[in-house]
Structures are given as structure tokens and as C-alpha cells.
Amino acid sequence: MLREHIGVVPIFQITFSKMVGLPSYEEGVFYIVKPTVVRAAKDLGRTIDDLYLPVFPVTDDEGMLIGFRGLASARDL
Template sequence: MIKNYLSHVCSILDDNDEILTTYQPEEGAIEIEAESVLREHIGVVPIFQIAFSQIVGLPSYEEGVFYIVKPIVVRAAKDLGRTIDDLFLPAFPVTDDEGALIGFRGLASARDL
């Protein structure tokens, strides 16, 4: 089972841009709690160090259940010692002629990042 924890629909398209499957967003959002410390400036741009303290809303690992998430969720999970074996990212975005996102070619395992 795959659950979508993005804030938008995640459609998987074939090479002809036909929809293979669509994942509706799950109820509730994943929130990342973090603290930041100003490390330095590059010119006028402040550079921060981010320290993740908690992930709220991401279910615990369950065999056979996978979650589509944002890259920041993967990073926080890694930093906080949670397994990422069940986390996936949308891969290879597909856009229409106006440049609007219409879906993805597939998913990428967070383990491969």
C-alpha cells in the first residue's frame, strides 16, 4: 500500500502521459519541527544550520506500507534515526504545454538518495 503525504495529488504517468495510478493526499500533514542557528553570511545572505527535533504526522514504520513524502521529510527522518526504507519521493516530473505539473514518471526510494 502506498500513501501520499504530499499536499497535492500524485499521479504516475506512462511514457504516453496516460495516468497509471493516482494517489490522493492523506488527511493531515507532516510537520517538521526544527531549530536554526545563524552560521555565517555570504555577502548579505544569511546561512543557517538547521537541527531537526521532531517529525509530527509521519506514521511509524509498518511492513508493506510506503509513504510519498517531500525531500525535507527524508532528511529529517535520517537525522532523527527513523528508518527511511518506507519513504519514497516523486520522480521525473511531467508538465503540460504551459509548464503545469501533471504528474510523475514514477517514485524514487529514499534509500537510493
């Protein structure tokens, strides 16, 4: 859905109507997800207490991603 323009650049509002593949909340089970999954879960009213995001990327000498230093709770977004 088009919201507005900044100059000649259109600005769109993204909404999620369906999320595929994310299981329902289960006590003691946690998932590492991308920020888009967190936003979709919030938009659909799903709890995000079990969702975590990888933070502080680590790269090798050639700049290739090799991992992350830790996780952040999706609640902190």
C-alpha cells in the same frame, strides 16, 4: 541556527526536533514524501526504508505540473 555568511547572505543550518504525521515504520507499507520529510526522518533516527520521492515531473502544455514519471527510494538521497 546561523552557521556562517557568504558575503552578506546568512547561511542557516536547519535541524528538525519533531516530526508530525509520519507513521512509524511498518513492513510492507510505503509513503511518498517530500525531501524535507526524508531529512527530518534521518535527523530523528527513523528508518527511511519505506519512504519514496516522486521523480521526473511531467507538465502540461502550459507548464502546470500534472504528475511524475516514477518514484525514487529515499535511501538514494
